[in-house]
Amino acid sequence: MEPFIKEGSLLITSSIPFYIIKPREKDIILFKSQGKTIVKRIVGKEKNTYFVEGDNKSDSKKFGAVSRSDILGRVVLKI
Amino acid sequence: MNLASVLNFFQVKIAYAHCDIPCGIYDPHNAQLAAHTIIRMTQLLGEVKPVRQAQGKREDETKAEHDIARITHVKEEHASLLENELTTLQNDYFKEEHIKEYPSLPELFKNASRLGAKARQGIDTDSAQKLLLVVQDIAEIFFKTKGVIPVRVKSVYPTGGEIVTYK
Numbered sequence: 001m002e003p004f005i006k007e008g009s010l011l012i013t014s015s016i017p018f019y020i021i022k023p024r025e026k027d028i029i030l031f032k033s034q035g036k037t038i039v040k041r042i043v044g045k046e047k048n049t050y051f052v053e054g055d056n057k058s059d060s061k062k063f064g065a066v067s068r069s070d071i072l073g074r075v076v077l078k079i
Numbered sequence: 080m081n082l083a084s085v086l087n088f089f090q091v092k093i094a095y096a097h098c099d100i101p102c103g104i105y106d107p108h109n110a111q112l113a114a115h116t117i118i119r120m121t122q123l124l125g126e127v128k129p130v131r132q133a134q135g136k137r138e139d140e141t142k143a144e145h146d147i148a149r150i151t152h153v154k155e156e157h158a159s160l161l162e163n164e165l166t167t168l169q170n171d172y173f174k175e176e177h178i179k180e181y182p183s184l185p186e187l188f189k190n191a192s193r194l195g196a197k198a199r200q201g202i203d204t205d206s207a208q209k210l211l212l213v214v215q216d217i218a219e220i221f222f223k224t225k226g227v228i229p230v231r232v233k234s235v236y237p238t239g240g241e242i243v244t245y246k
Binding site: 007037038039 | 092093094095096
């Protein structure tokens with residue numbers, strides 16, 4: 001996710017924004033995948049699934065669609 | 080109240096930015112294979128029978144165009160494959176400590192990228208051969224970082240040359 005998020009960055013995330021508005025393109029989200037918590041940016045949407053990608057394209061292979069139920073929250077602050 | 084005590088107040092978890100499943104399986108073999116294929120396709124492009132020598136018949140001309148299109152397509156495909164394989168090694172495998180131990184690594188990747196572009200842009204056997212050598216240098220470093228002894232063995236491909244593997 002570099003350059004926006006560097007390794008070791010502290011992120012404040014919240015699920016509250018997504019109770020108010022649906023996840024949108026360019027939102028940086030936290031989601032569950034194979035037992036891990038992943039941070040990525042939304043780059044597209046289809047029905048109730050979201051396509052995500054890392055900002056550092058060369059460091060991010062294509063990632064499958066993420067369902068709404070797997071999204072934990074949105075990054076609201078980076079420290 | 081300092082930052083640490085504030086953080087203790089909240090639930091702090093680790094989030095990963097790497098989407099890949101951390102399988103730990105890396106190998107420079109595919110990159111070498113792609114480099115050999117680029118050389119071979121470049122050689123084959125040079126061997127396509129010119130239309131003039133083929134007596135200028137329309138069917139010969141069509142065949143030559145067809146062969147050139149197919150060979151060029153395979154050359155492009157393997158240049159992309161090579162680029163992807165090297166990107167994976169550069170970004171996912173090699174870490175800061177590897178670069179400290181082998182400071183030539185960034186330059187090797189830069190050269191590979193430059194030579195890959197040159198091999199794509201033209202029918203340039205020289206660049207394709209140099210690309211293979213750079214990829215082999217990267218392969219050697221890769222195996223050293225894995226704690227095994229790299230060896231260069233004769234390839235069994237029509238391109239000749241070598242393949243870097245390990246003992």
